[in-house]
Amino acid sequence: MSRLGILLRNHTWLVPLLLLAIAVGVNVYLQDNFFMQRVLNGNLRVMLPLMILAVGQAIVILAGGIDLSVGAMVSLVNTVFVTLISADSGGLELAGAMLVGVGVGALAGAVNGLCVAVLRLQPIVTTYATSFIFAGLALAILPRPGGSVPRDLTRFYRDYILEVPVAAYGIALLIILWLLLRRTRFGHHLYAVGGNDEAARASGVRVGLVRFGSYVATGVFSALAAIALTMSIGSGNARIGDDMTLSSIVAVVLGGTRLAGGRGGAIGAVIGVAILSIIRNIISFAGIPSWYQTLVDALIILAALAGPGLVYLIRRQRNDGN
Amino acid sequence: MSRIRLIILSLTLGLLSFGVAQSYTIGVSNNFVGSEWRTLMVQGIEETAAQIEEEMGIEIDLIFENATVDVQGQIQQIQNLLNRGVDAIIINPGDVQALDIALEEAVDEGVVVIAVDQAIGAEGVYNVVIDQKEWGRQNAQWLADALGGEGDIIIIEGGVGAPANEDRMEGVEEVLAQYPDINVVGRESGNWDQATGQRVASDMLASIPNIDGILTQDGMAQGILNALLAAQPEPFPIMTGEAYAGYLRLWDQARQQHPGFESVAVVNPPGIGASGLRVAIELLEGGQVDESQLTGPYGNSLIVPIPYNITSDELDEFLEEYADAPDTQAMDGQITQEQAASFMQ
Helix, strand or coil: CCHHHHHHHHCCCHHHHHHHHHHHHHHHHHCCCCCCHHHHHHHHHHHHHHHHHHHHHHHHHHCCCCCCCHHHHHHHHHHHHHHHCCCCCCHHHHHHHHHHHHHHHHHHHHHHHHHHHHCCCCHHHHHHHHHHHHHHHHHHHCCCCECCCCHHHHHHHCCEECCEEHHHHHHHHHHHHHHHHHHCHHHHHHHHHHHCHHHHHHCCCCHHHHHHHHHHHHHHHHHHHHHHHHHHHCCECCCCCCCHHHHHHHHHHHCCCCCCCCCCCHHHHHHHHHHHHHHHHHHHHCCCCHHHHHHHHHHHHHHHHHHHHHHHHHHHHHHHHC | CHHHHHHHHHHHHHHHHHHCCCEEEEEEEECCCCCHHHHHHHHHHHHHHHHHHHHHCCEEEEEEEECCCCHHHHHHHHHHHHHCCCCEEEEECCCCCCCHHHHHHHHHCCCEEEEECCCCCCCCCEEEECCHHHHHHHHHHHHHHHCCCCEEEEEEECCCCCHHHHHHHHHHHHHHCCCCCEEEEEEEECCCCHHHHHHHHHHHHHHCCCCCEEEECCCCHHHHHHHHHHHCCCCCCEEECCCEHHHHHHHHHHHHHCCCCCEEEECCCCCHHHHHHHHHHHHHCCCCECHHHCECCCCCEEECCCCCEEEHHHHHHHHHHCCCCCCCCECCCCCCHHHHHHCEC
16 A cells, blocks of 8 residues: 555544535635634634534544434533523533533443444434434423523634634643544544454453443534533524534545445545535535525535545556556 | 706706605515515515515615525624625514524614514514414314314314414414313324325324314324315315415315315415514605504514405315416415505604
């Protein structure tokens, strides 16, 4: 394998990063105020919740699973969080509510983990089913959209620290969190289980436990995504996460993670979300007629998904020719 | 000499006043493209903008953000419109509260924001909506009257938890409370989706005997009537319908098979978007909203009247008018510029 090949194999996020650079280039060309502090902040804080969710999705996919209930978990934690707080909650109360929210996410993830790792149910079907349980619970907790969040909390989310948007710190923290997790034994085992679970088991990895853990981790990240989302929108809605599940999976794949597991990483997923979001800006600023916006959006995403695969295919054919 | 100067002066002035025809950039944010209703709403805004340009001699530059997006996606739509320097935003909000912060930011920048179809409570935003509760009330009242105040009915409602559905059902319940002899023997959600409505109705028809009436909403009525025509229950219930060409044709078919079949179609106008545009223009032209006309859950709604209802008496007339229209064509209506002006002080 060529050196480039090895580089790309070890850093699956390089190709997505290139795609992102192209997307940003086009965006900047179309939107001259792209680098204005306010515009950057607007973009980043829209991206952050889905980025957190995509990291969660990446973890479970790396371990060879998939989680179709992440959006419902976001809705559930969002409703729990806003129900526990009010417009004039203090810091301690907010921290408490966040902890409860993370606990609920972990618990929901544990339900998924039990079904998949212990009862050996199919991940797709299981998490599809539990998504209705979580969504139903969310609807029972908050039947009508509403609830209020302290203004200070939503203001903080939109604020700057040392001229840098708070959301940028959030993204940095997210990446650090992932890098730390990856270095742990659990992190290594995620790849082992997703790559070849029989081999992993033979070398002493407790496959069931790792699988279980991957779903719990996804639940926790879903909860964190819900908290970021709540800070962004300042309210609760039992269906708020509905559309985020598929986006999170698309982002993971865009980010170079193999759906079968074992290869890829969460940084790619973070980049994937950024790409998806920038594509939307491009469509907006390119002045594409309203009736074609959805079509063009989908075509660009498809091209971005297919691009790396095509390059690989062409290279392989050329090698075969030699 | 002085006369020539005068002519030149008046020509210059004339040119100036002609040249500075008011020009507005107006952004439209639509978060859902999966329904004909929304398509008609967006089309209505486009057509009405052209009309207003002609009527008022102003220029309108429309920017559309038209895609199926989640709430963060719609926030991004709003931000992009702001970054493009719009004077006004017409938005069909995908959430009652989640967009408030983003829209209040727009208002702070001096942008006129009009929410259509769905009322929201963001500060400085005006809603241009129909009274959904009244919409539900009119449907329920028709059904109660048509049933003579007694009978077993089933309810197939829209998206549970969605404000429009809750408001409509509130109106329905108010009416039904006055009719103790009308029994609700089943209630489920068809999620404003024809296929879901059809499936839910089929299941209910199979499990509940002797249904006299069905109360439902637009978006599902064709599916439900299809289920009725397939199941052919005895007695054949009457039902509330929807103001779409396809429904009117099915209604006609049902009426020919069952002379006792009756229905009603209360219009929920997609032209609400165009009505919102007209109100936005009034505000951009310096109008101030007449506060005494503001109502609604947040006290910032301007209520546009429900255009009309179609009953059995008018059916033939409408069947003829919409004979060539596709099934998905909705009956529509919008306010005039004078009506929009009447909302101002």
